[in-house]
Amino acid sequence: MRGSILKEFAALLALSAMLGVGFYALDFGPDDSDTLIPLETETRLGGLLMDQLLVTTPEVNSIPLDDAMATISDRLLRGLKDSKYYYRFIVVDTETVNAYTLPGGTIIVFSGLIEFTKSPEELAAVLAHEIGHAEKNHVTKKLIKQVGLEVLMGSSSGGDTLLLSELVKTMASLVFDRAQEQQADEFAMELLLTTKINPRTIASFFRRVREKQSSLETELELLSNHPETGSRIRAALQYNVPPNTQFESFAIDWERVQKSLVKSAD
Amino acid sequence: MTNENRYAPIPQPDELPLRIREDAMGAYLMMFAAWGVGLPLPLINVIAAVIYYFVNRNKGRFVRYHAHQSMASQVVVGLVNAGAIFGLFRVFFLEQDWSRYFFAYLLTVIVINIIYFVFSIIAAVKARQGRIYYYWFFGKLAYHAAFVINDDTRDRGSAINAPPDNM
Numbered sequence: 126m127r128g129s130i131l132k133e134f135a136a137l138l139a140l141s142a143m144l145g146v147g148f149y150a151l152d153f154g155p156d157d158s159d160t161l162i163p164l165e166t167e168t169r170l171g172g173l174l175m176d177q178l179l180v181t182t183p184e185v186n187s188i189p190l191d192d193a194m195a196t197i198s199d200r201l202l203r204g205l206k207d208s209k210y211y212y213r214f215i216v217v218d219t220e221t222v223n224a225y226t227l228p229g230g231t232i233i234v235f236s237g238l239i240e241f242t243k244s245p246e247e248l249a250a251v252l253a254h255e256i257g258h259a260e261k262n263h264v265t266k267k268l269i270k271q272v273g274l275e276v277l278m279g280s281s282s283g284g285d286t287l288l289l290s291e292l293v294k295t296m297a298s299l300v301f302d303r304a305q306e307q308q309a310d311e312f313a314m315e316l317l318l319t320t321k322i323n324p325r326t327i328a329s330f331f332r333r334v335r336e337k338q339s340s341l342e343t344e345l346e347l348l349s350n351h352p353e354t355g356s357r358i359r360a361a362l363q364y365n366v367p368p369n370t371q372f373e374s375f376a377i378d379w380e381r382v383q384k385s386l387v388k389s390a391d
Numbered sequence: 392m393t394n395e396n397r398y399a400p401i402p403q404p405d406e407l408p409l410r411i412r413e414d415a416m417g418a419y420l421m422m423f424a425a426w427g428v429g430l431p432l433p434l435i436n437v438i439a440a441v442i443y444y445f446v447n448r449n450k451g452r453f454v455r456y457h458a459h460q461s462m463a464s465q466v467v468v469g470l471v472n473a474g475a476i477f478g479l480f481r482v483f484f485l486e487q488d489w490s491r492y493f494f495a496y497l498l499t500v501i502v503i504n505i506i507y508f509v510f511s512i513i514a515a516v517k518a519r520q521g522r523i524y525y526y527w528f529f530g531k532l533a534y535h536a537a538f539v540i541n542d543d544t545r546d547r548g549s550a551i552n553a554p555p556d557n558m
Contacts, residue, residue, distance in 0.1 A: 126535065133528040144502055149495035304490070 162265055164209055164229075170280060171229025174296060175215060177289040178233065182217040185236050187385035190216060193377045194234075197249045200375075201256065204319035210259055214252065222334070225296055226255045226264050233296075236386050242330070245375040245382075250317060250326040257312030263305045264296075271295060310357055314364045321373040328361035398538040402453050404521030412521045414447055414454045418461035419515035422468075422508070433472035440465035456537035457518045461511070464529040468507050475500040 162170075198214050210230030220237040227233060232255045234248075242248045258264055272295065280288050301309070314324035331354050404412075424439030444458040478493045510526060517524035525531065 126531065130528060130531045130535075133531065137528050141499060141503065145495050145499040148498040149491060152491060302485075 162228075162269075167265060168211075168229035171227040171231045173280070173289055174227050174293055175213075175231050175233070177286065178217065178293045179215075181290075182219055185216045185218045185386060187382075189378070189382045189385040190239070193245060193375075193379075193382045196375060196377060197245055197252065200320045200322075201249060201253055201316060204316050205256070205260075208260060212256065212259075223297065224251050224255055225299065226259045227296060228265055228268065230259055232256070232259070239386060240383055241334075243333070243379070244326075245377045245379055246322055246326045247330045249320075249322050249375070250313060250324075250330055253313035253316045253322075254309050254327070256316065257309035258301065258305070260312060261305070261308050263301050263309065264299070267299055267301060267305075268292075268295070271299070306357065307360070310360060314361065318364075318366065318370070321371065323372045324364045324366060325361055328358045331358050331361070397540060398534070399452055399540055401523055401538065402451075402521075407453055407521040411451055411454055412519050414450050415457040415518035416515045418443055418447070418454070418458040419511045419518065421461060422465060422511055433469040433476065437465050437469035452537045453521075453523075456523065456533050457514070459536045460514070460526055460529050460533035463532055464507065464526055467529075468503065471500055471503060 194214050194216065198212065202208075202212055208230075212230045212232065214232050214234060216234045216236055216239065219235045220240075221235045222237045222241045224232060224234045224238050232252060234252070238251065239248060242251070272292065276288070280292055310327065313327060317324040317326065335354050335358075418440070421440040421443050422436050424436050440458075440462040444455075444462040447458050448455040475497055478497065482489060482493075514524045514526070523534075525534070
């Protein structure tokens with residue numbers, strides 16, 4: 126009797142498992158690779174948001190900074206395969222230590238972040254992370270969840286500056302969930318490795334961010350927008366880097382770049 | 392009457408009064424308890440099925456069998472549904488993304504519930520007809536629970552009332 130009961134229990138479990146595996150294989154779930162709004166709309170929206178941001182937060186331009194950003198971004202983008210976005214990197218003048226991605230591939234970098242980073246490799250790690258959010262469609266998905274698809278589509282036609290201004294604020298404080306941060310980190314580490322930048326730079330960067338938290342709470346938006354820092358540091362340290370990998374440092378005088386921010390502010 | 396076999400004999404349909412058959416059928420209607428309360432909580436169905444079992448188990452082995460089968464299967468289906476409810480809560484209230492795993496799990500749960508619903512209706516109808524109906528696994532479990540004759544207890548068959556001990 127016991128034997129036949131167990132057999133029937135095993136049969137039930139097996140059938141349920143087969144059902145689950147079958148549904149998983151057929152992959153009926155939402156397709157992550159599809160964008161929920163057309164690319165053209167997304168790019169237009171990103172442009173409008175950038176214009177709105179620059180009304181209140183001026184862009185920082187200096188020759189050393191522009192050269193450094195071009196060098197770093199070129200190397201990262203060479204490692205991207207088949208991206209649908211045309212990436213732009215805009216540095217804006219604010220002490221806040223943060224960077225975020227607008228819809229359509231524009232990445233906003235706060236000058237506070239550049240001042241905080243110790244090397245161009247650290248900045249590259251942050252930029253690679255933001256590229257990861259864009260490539261995985263996290264930005265549009267999160268925006269749609271927070272403000273709704275209708276609002277987003279409506280704002281892409283421009284005109285409503287109040288709405289755009291609110292969306293800009295939403296973008297700066299957008300918090301991705303743990304799975305999305307993990308995906309962006311994994312994407313970033315792969316991209317960094319491909320472009321011969323040490324992926325573990327992410328760990329050293331976030332470790333410094335965490336250490337400075339107590340004294341710089343109001344300025345470190347980066348930390349407040351990225352919870353679970355400890356586990357991300359561990360993941361970066363445990364990332365599998367093939368032995369004998371040769372990394373190439375950027376030939377950028379980072380101190381000179383940071384000093385140029387101060388001069389341009391003056 | 393105590394049987395020499397380990398299991399008591401199963402009453403036949405014509406031996407079962409209508410009341411007993413309806414009580415047995417009622418066990419399978421506990422899956423609709425959550426609808427009655429108006430909340431999508433699998434726990435309500437489970438609690439209802441468990442209460443039904445304990446309230447009705449002394450109405451005879453036939454009722455005990457169906458109540459046990461319904462209760463045990465309801466507990467398992469309830470746990471499976473609770474997992475789905477928890478996942479949906481995370482997606483809609485904690486803004487977690489849909490994952491391929493969870494979607495597959497959700498579809499599996501939906502199919503399990505449809506199958507369970509169909510078999511519960513069949514079992515309810517059979518119980519009303521005075522027939523034993525065996526689910527996979529739960530049927531044999533319930534049969535053992537309802538019809539086994541323990542050495543230290545007197546088998547009362549379907550009778551509620553019985554003579555005192557040692558008479």
